[in-house]
Amino acid sequence: MKRTPGKSARTALTDNATGWLMMLPALAGLTVFVVAPFVLALGMSLTHLRMGSPLGAQFVGFEQYLRLLQDASFQRALINNALFALGVVPVQTLLALGLALALNRPLRGVAVFRTLFFMPVVFPMSLVAVVWILIYAPGPNGLLNGVLGALTLHHWQPRDFLHDPHLALPAIMLTSIWQGAGFQMVILLAGLQEIPRERYEAAAVDGAGPWQRFLHITLPGLRNPLIFVVIVTSILSFRVFDQVRIMTQGGPLDATTTVVYQAVQSAFDRAQAGRGAAMAVVFFVIVLAITLIQRRLLRTEREVR
């Protein structure tokens, strides 16, 4: 059959319509569960809305945002989120890469190790947090204190990790890294197995050592999985909430408070929907900015290449 230009345009049109039709369920879901609540949050953040209040919502302009900027606890939450991301993203990514490399060998029992390292990902964060509270228990009989005491021949002074302003945030970071690294490991492992063996063989023939092979074959081959892992870890580390709620409630002295923890506290513990919404909007802007910056940085690099 011969195709006339008109006909193909019509086909394109029906194709288009079919495309939209098939996207409809996902779009409807996104609109109802993401776009609409966000637009509502934007609106609410310009008011003093209290949940269920007969006073209704009074427009107060940017008052909520001004207060957030002046609020020492909220500033601390922003800093904590940044510290958390700066600590967790590199460490967790490197750890996951190391695990993936170690487990990408044809060793006996490797499947068992893969399962073991992936297991924390399957546990709910709430369960992990409760277990780690016991690990961090204060006093010489606490699990971690006991282990450190034994390792240092009892030179270690027992600490109350979750109530020490300097140790609480690192403690939560360690828990998060332990829980999350397995997920990145699996993604990087899949990436490693995509790299053709021939490249390694060719490099070996050319006389490249293990380090050179890692630098010039493995890393470039893992480029896309690594970008994915870094972006997702950054976003997740800004979303950190469960560990904080369960392990420290933001304490001691705001040392572990985070933006999402404060937003939930405002909106659901104190019924201050307006304030909570303003925090959610700030959170959205930060995550959006990070994603855009990261994509921009990583993309230009690719073009230079």
Next chain:
Amino acid sequence: MRREPPVSLSRRAMLGSLAALPLAAMLGGCRSGTSKLSARKPTLEVWAHAGQVGERRTLVRLADSFNAGRRRFAVHLTLLPEGAYNGQLQAAALAGQLPDVFEFDGPYTADYAWMGQLQPLDELLPATLREDLLPSILSQGTYNKRLYAVGQYDSGLGLFARRDRLTAIGASLPTSPGDAWTVEHFEDLLARLAAATGNRPPLDLKLNYRGEWFTYGFAPALWSAGGGLVSRDTRPPHAGGVLDGSKSTAAMRHIQRWTAAGRVDPNLDDAAFTTGRVALSWVGHWEYPRYRQAVGRDLALLPLPDFGEGARTGEGSWTWGISAGCRHPEAAAEFLRYLLQTSNVLAMSGANGAPPATRSAVARSPLYAQDGPLRLYIEQLAEGYALPRPRTPAYPAITSAFQQAFHAVRDGAKVPETLHRAATLIDRDIADNKGYPNREAVRG
């Protein structure tokens, strides 16, 4: 059956239906079985929190026996997990989907009443029943001079003690709230108890608990010092000058001294008292069954220490209300009256160990009658030692700010600054809501 003005109704309906979507999905799995409802009988929807096992079972049994009686209405009981219970009620309230009868935590009475979610019970419950209720139950359920909520039980707060440890250091035990230890004497005893056990912490403050405990458990220390969370006599209340006043500050300084000096067991395993690590446990009535089993006849119940102006204690617990949207308030009130029958109050008190809410049940309770082991709680409730937490719709903001302040003080923050910050947060919430005016005033 009050209605909002149309503008705000549509707005709220929209917000509400969004909030209700995940809620509806969650509720699907949680219906508890009070089955065997005859299909034609109209039913009242009833929501309650899933408390301890005994409490839960007793409530299901009471609902079943209510349904077994030949009545015009049946009740359909839904139990929701305690942790998220208040949040789910709030979501249902926004969606206009509250059940006919629901249980809620006592200090939230003012909040629900102010939001217009509750019907007054004054005309629905007979005067004889209202007079039989303990004064603390009436004051907890009253907002704006109307009764909105009634509970089957109240609560008790005090110190559980291991008698032998205290007599070993030569301490004399107070027998009534009137002769409570002064806080200085209490601190001296703590030091002596610690010295007797190689400097181990002798006191349990239930630091392992979460949320509302800290307001319930430690606001009495502020009251006893002559301070408090917010002003009691002004409308609207204010926290400035009260929560950050010198008396509240002094009380919080005492508590900080105990934690800083290592007198308080962190109690991560919730077994500090039962395993004998500590001699004193600052906690509510609910620990009596477990403690009694662990310690036996050596268990003593003492009033909290006196911080200057006499011992004070908390009161209030879970309570029942009828929603504004309930179309059969008489039938709902019949269910509440059933719950408050002496035998049913005693059944619940027997299951959870709480002080019964009616005088007639107290008189027949083995734990709370004259010479009962927990009689102290009744003396505290009846003789003015117990105070309700602030009865204002600002309560969610007040309790959240105080809990945060308590944790900061425990972790060593400067007391005056911490309390001042909490007071500022509370006063700002009250100002943002225009002092929480009455609904009548709002609707003009």
